[in-house]
Structure formats: C-alpha cells, structure tokens
Amino acid sequence: MRIGHITLANRLFAAPMAGVTDRPFRMLCKRLGAGYAVSEMVTSRRELWGSLKTSRRADHAGESEPIAVQIAGTDAAMMAEAAAYNVARGAQVIDINMGCPAKKVCSQWAGSALMRDEALAAQIIEAVVAVCAPRDVPVTLKMRTGWCESERNALRLARIAEASGIAMVTVHGRTREQGYGGQAEYDTIAAVKKAVAIPVVANGDIDSPQKARAVLEATGADAIMIGRAAQGRPWIFREVAHYLATGEELPAPETLQAKDWLIEHLQDHYGLYGEASGVRSARKHIGWAVRGLPGGEVFRAQMNTIDAGAVQLRAVADYFDRLADAHPRLPAPGRAANDDLLARQA
Secondary structure (H helix, E strand, O other): OEEEEEEOOOOOOOOOOOOOOHHHHHHHHHHHHOOEEEEEEEEHEEEEEOOOHHHHEEEEOOOOOOOOEEEEEOHHHHHHHHHHHHHHHOOEEEEEEOOOHHHHHHHOOOHHHHHOHHHHHHHHHHHHHHHHHHHHEEEEEEEEEEOOOOOOOOOHHHHHHHHOOOOEEEEEEEEEEOOOOOOOOOOOHHHHHHHHHEEEEEEEOOOHHHHHHHHHHHHHHOOOEEEEOOOOOOOOOHHHHHHHHOOOOOOEOOOOOOOHHHHHHHHHHHHHHHHHHHHHHHHHHHHHHHHHHHHHOHHHHHHHOOOOOOHEEEEEEHHHHHHHHOOOOOOOOOOOOOOOHHHHHH
C-alpha cells in the first residue's frame, strides 16, 4: 500500500477523529497494528496556530512515520499556507478534510460542506497540491458520499481530486446529513474505486475483522479506515490484520496485557496534556476501555471523580487486576445481529 512515494506497513488505517486521535492514541494504534494514522484536524486559520490546542495537534514527537496531518478550512490560499506550516513541522502527508459532519465545522462551510461547492473544493485541492508537490509531500482527501441523499457527488469529486493531483481518497459511506446515524453504504465507495486509478480507502461502520473483509470485498478498496470501533479497543487493527491474513479470529487480548496498553497510553496522555488537563481528558479513553466489561459502568462513574494522575493510574490498574482474576482474557467483541453486508457476503 502506497501513498505517492510513501510505502505503508499495511492497509489498515486509523481515522482522524477530533478529540480522540491525538499523538498518544495514534502511537498506540500504530503499535497495535494500524499501518497509518491521521491526526486530528488542524485549522487553516493562522491566528489559531499558536493556541495550545493547535500546538498539541501539531506535536509529533516520538511518533513513527509516516506523519499525516489533516487540515480544515474554506479558503484556498489559507489551506495552502496551513499545509506548508504543517510540513515544516514534520508532516509527511497532508490530508484535506471534506468529510467532517460537525455543525460547528459545516456552519463555516468547511468539512463536508465543501462538497456542496465543487469549484471551491477544486481550488483548495489545487492550492494545497501546488504547495506540497515541490516538497515531495503527497496530498490526500477525506470526504463523504455527498451532502444529502439527493446530493451524492463523491464520484465527481473523486475524479476532480485525481485530476488535481490527489494521491489517495478516503470515502466515508454516509452523507453529511446522516452524521453517524443509520448504516454506512458501500456502493458509492465501490463506484469511486472503479472510476479512479489512485488508491481508495473505505470508511464507515467497520467494527470487526469479518466486517473489514466484507467491506474490502464489496468495494474493491485498497485499504480500510477504522474510527469509532478503535475507541477503547485499539487492538482491533491487529485482530483485522490476523483475520485477513489467516481467515481465523485472533483470541481476545489477555486482560493484563490490555491493562498495560492502557496504562502506557495514559502516561503518554499526561505527558502531552499535563496532569490536570490530562486526567480529565483521559476519562473518555478509560470509559471506552471498560465499556461492556463487568463492573465497567460503576468503575467509570468512580473514575469521573478522580483528579490526580497517580490515583487514576492506580484505580485503572486495580480494576483490571480484579477483572483478570475472573477473566484472564477480555470478553470477545459483540457482533451486529442484522448486518446486511455480512449476510450478503456469506
């Protein structure tokens, strides 16, 4: 799997998610089998580059290559400048966000709102590619199937992107109107794959090794991107890799191994955010990690009252130690009962 001149370890990608895929989380996903991970989106507004939030998102210290940064905005010149800014700070791939469905993003005509203005989208793509090409930095694009059911234009935009020098396109199988509701569809992704020669990545509702294989077969995509299913379960990437290679399910992680991964992640998290802020923002990661586990809901409620890093680490370690006494391995992930795509693949 390649993005331009960059060869990736595999075709399993961690999706960019604001407030989630910071450097510690990306590093953990890569360690547990993701061949590629994209940063949280970085604004193209110069006046915000010095903010603490943006400086943290532009921090790639210790992260394994390739470093991929997603940028968001609505002005072609500003997006080009943002691309150059991030390349100067270590970005080896620039990803253009035309997929975010959040209202605060779309209300500014950024994210997936750009799909409604194909001329502006083309200008932004051309400007970013023009500034990155001399630096030998590939540019990729992440988008949705369209704005709404009646405005599905991913196929046209993918062709525009390819003609403008985009090295890879990722398609989330939902419209902006859907947000994250309903079920992702993959026919549009399959159509995009047939229409362009550049790599195409399928995204949306990939939450198990079986679903990963089914989506690859249904779309013909070159790679898959996993987002929400990796929250609290970053080892899904190694599970998918094993299943694609062997056709067999990898046993669930040992409970104490999962504890070690989470503890290491929390320590990296504190290192990036500082203890006070890090403890608070780590609560969501802990909540995802214990979701569906015995006593997880009670433990999560208790966790939300802890404000000290050492106490938080000890509480997490104690919880998993107790869990390991009864469950040497974590419970196996659930399976969707009415997954139409899996039914068709079977």
